[in-house]
Amino acid sequence: MRHLLTLLSLLAAASPAAAGLTVFTCEPEWAALAEELGGEQVEVYSATTARQDPHHIQARPSLIAKVRRADLVVCSGAELEVGWLPMLLRQARNPVVLPWRPGHFEASSFIKRLAIPAELDRSEGDLHAAGNPHVHLDPRRVAIIAEALAGRLSERDPDHADHYRRRHEDFARRWQQAIARWEQQAAPLRGVRAVVHHKDWVYLFDWLGMVEAGALEPKPGLPTSPGHLATLKQELERQPAAMILHTAYQSDRAAQRLSAMHGIPVLKLPYTVGGSERAADLFALFDETIERLLAAAR
């Protein structure tokens, strides 16, 4: 009998404790945040990588299966995933993760969104009709979202509420220290003008006081055109910019063309976690972004 008990306890110790929550995220930044807050209690899967355009992905059967098993779906919202998430949710038939249910978390709903159109019209293109959805590049907003997400993890997994609270306290402390450091480092970026490929950067610019000098896309989601590039070149001759920014998920062709016409450097930034070798977590994402912006602005 004693041997049997020893054997059973050995088996129990050997089998990994089941994770408290299965979290499906739409973008890698929210997977990174869920891992910061959940640690070993969460099993996290991201639908997209930094090299995929989060506006447009295929609603593959493998993704539907992941949503079906999820306890919590974490996405940017504000229509960023409107082209694919509704289809995944419909096909997955997992009622708890449907919008407005406890298993559905929209990061952009917790913060003040920028660039909300004054009137509901799609004249600015089909994307961003609910305001700009690329909310993760302002760490002050990430702090607000982190607090909300920690609360939601506790709600979904109350047995481990203490665990999520402790991890959030630790994250929030390190994050505030990092924000203070980043703001000090990034002071010379205030007023620096940059051309963007897509309006991915409005929250970063809002935080750092940088200025969007134009976008390669004439309207969000529309491809650039020779006429639009010529207009941009004229505008840059009147008011120069220091760099042209694009992400790991965008082709650099339009950026290189404008660079060849106007002679300003092209800068590829990680944009999200996994967008470069170094940007392996949220802290490294901002470290690298600020260092590379500073180097390009010199």
Ligand SMILES: [Zn+2]
């Ligand atoms: Zn967008």
